[in-house]
Amino acid sequence: MAVVMETLISTRTAHYTSLLKLVNHMRTTQISLSVDDLPKKWYNITGDLPEPLPPPKEPETGPSRAEFLGKTMIHECLGQEGSTDRWIPIPEEIRELYIQAGRPRPLYRARRLEKHLGLKKVRLYYKREDLSPTGSHKVNTALAQAYYAAKEGKTTLVTETGAGQWGSALSYAASLMELECIVFWVRAVYDWKSDRRTFMKLLGATVYPSPSKETGIGRELLAKNPNNQGSLGIAVSEGLEYASQHEGVVYSLGSVLNYVLIHQSVIGLETIEQFKLVDDEPDLIVGCLGGGSNFGGIALPFAGEVLQGKRECEFLAAQSEAAPNLVKGEYRYDFGDVAEQTPLLKMYTLGHLAEMEPIKADGLRYHAAAPFISALRHRNLVRAVAYPTDERVVFEAARMFFRTEGWLVAPESSYAVKASIDEARKAEKAGEEKVICMNISGHGFLDIEAYREKLGVE
């Protein structure tokens, strides 16, 4: 009897052990959190920075920008902008919006890509912000802003958009919060990206090619040249003018500002929990960086723990040579926008009037890096790399990712993929054990034309 029992137990144990091994193996492909594990607080790095964040400044000429923004923007967000609280509670209503939008999002172990690259020492992970309903991480702040705007009695969100990701995210958030949404969209892109345009309009947004007849600035420019193709600077100016002159309208921004990066921290906070589940830890976090919102989203919660002495981890921003603000920029006060309507912020900047070559990863074409990221860069806590503007190598990396992992990433995200592959190969060659985690900021379903052109796949 004892022998039978023993056999039974050992059989069961063996069975259990193999089961456990299996489960762990599978867990380390797709690492999911339950809905209950969605973070309850956003992380704000302000108080953990090695030195106080240089405050925004008024420019020497012109009216007070802070006063102007105070009138046109969401008060709760402006409060968060200057907050030094490490943790900012996420209102239950915003958590529900996040869940509606599919959060928490999985973290994947890139086993197939690892195999393809022949990695033995290096482990690769990627966070799935591409699973967003609008195709990018931008919804994380759009939903928060729409909620606060509604709570403050506003009826309408207004913004500008370049590539169209931010306009899509805000249109989506407005739709879910039953608010109006007005998007001023650079005319050159508006005319060309018909799918993005329809996407926003289907959500009920009013989308104007900018310059438009809806604002004084727009009318003035159109009077001079009816075929003015617009620019991000013009679109910002139109949005701000519209917000300041209409009742119940607030202006929303999708990157750079502290509160945007605070909202995006939900990405990194989830990722920290996901690494715990598989008992692993990243040595390097990689994200693409234009203004810095997806990069900050994944990096800042980890960076905070580094600054608190709780972990060791490096950070790498993947940029384009079209806008290598962290690679070649100067750390100084500059405007956040071409139209000079924001206060001056201390940032690594190429100059707010810098000409930037057009690239498919349009979301990376921004002259400066967010103050939070710039402060870390200044202390050498963030590294940066810039890839050539022909974009061939990044699209090639994205194709490799697509063929091995099976997910088509946004042009912007392909920079993070490329940088991660480069770092993995370097470490492997050096015989260094390394865990690399990249953020996939968006999907590429609406950017297939860019792939077609860049890789010549007809």
Next chain:
Amino acid sequence: MAVVMETLISTRTAHYTSLLKLVNHMRTTQISLSVDDLPKKWYNITGDLPEPLPPPKEPETGPSRAEFLGKTMIHECLGQEGSTDRWIPIPEEIRELYIQAGRPRPLYRARRLEKHLGLKKVRLYYKREDLSPTGSHKVNTALAQAYYAAKEGKTTLVTETGAGQWGSALSYAASLMELECIVFWVRAVYDWKSDRRTFMKLLGATVYPSPSKETGIGRELLAKNPNNQGSLGIAVSEGLEYASQHEGVVYSLGSVLNYVLIHQSVIGLETIEQFKLVDDEPDLIVGCLGGGSNFGGIALPFAGEVLQGKRECEFLAAQSEAAPNLVKGEYRYDFGDVAEQTPLLKMYTLGHLAEMEPIKADGLRYHAAAPFISALRHRNLVRAVAYPTDERVVFEAARMFFRTEGWLVAPESSYAVKASIDEARKAEKAGEEKVICMNISGHGFLDIEAYREKLGVE
């Protein structure tokens, strides 16, 4: 002391209760399974049907179709086609592929749509097959077929595609299994859907506009008319000819056959577990239906339990008047394809040579319903409804879904959305308590042009 303790306990209990309520509320928005809960077996309804499934038959003239298919198709799949086993184990390797592709997929409670419709008595749920890497449920069988093909020593998968969803799914599966993939694509669609074409090619597939110069049939047709725009029948014939004449090549089919619906059962099996989690049960399952693979996928596991006397549930297929096979078809033996290369199958059919009006939901344009579905329809276990070919009402329903739930569905899925809304309104009006669950078979990111055209959203 006792009072203090009591207060403490009651405070904690209140806290716990409110927490629980909250968690349950959130659970019933996004109902997720863990990776460990992915089904380990597919469900096969064959043995549970009220009468034996009418077997395939050879047509009176021409060569043996069964023999031909035996040579050109995957053996394991043909074995499953005739299996009477209720449960068919999912090989561990296929489970890992499913996990890679993002399974299990969430079930959502459509709280926002319910609110918009003013529903008090009716609860709406939807299953998220739109989260697929290629944009539809087709990956569920594509991955299984690619795995079995590789196991049987094949090097190449060949198929035909109409709308492009099946070609995309098979290209994806081939890429993950490191197989070659050849797609014969109806020329008219090939020329037009440049994004789908690039999508497949990025995955490494070889995509030929059909008729092509790669086959005898194709060359013959092109000799007669170099501008032949092709048809699904021609594409099937080319694929089968190619498979029969090349070493290591197998032909893959994406719908209608029993084994395809068996693979798709993973959808319904997950959904059954998800309903248990929220302690609810569907009274009605709704899916769109062309050949029947997504409909069968969600419906058959529930239907099996109905047939076993374990639950009560109704089933509704949402069709187009372009191909109302379950609504207006005859239950008789017919070919599965225009080219008459399959055995005869007993199905509700409009005739395999029926002319079908073009619609945007091209995946619903099929002349017959899968044998499994047809057998249930014959016993009045499946209802069906067909919507007009101008598609206005279904796209309107999809827009309502997009604005409330925030997810852009595929044109095909919009039929399921429309039918669910119609049924919900009907039940609500009748004061009937009802739980409706629809399957969202795919996303609409690659079909925005269809929305633009049908809804006039420029």
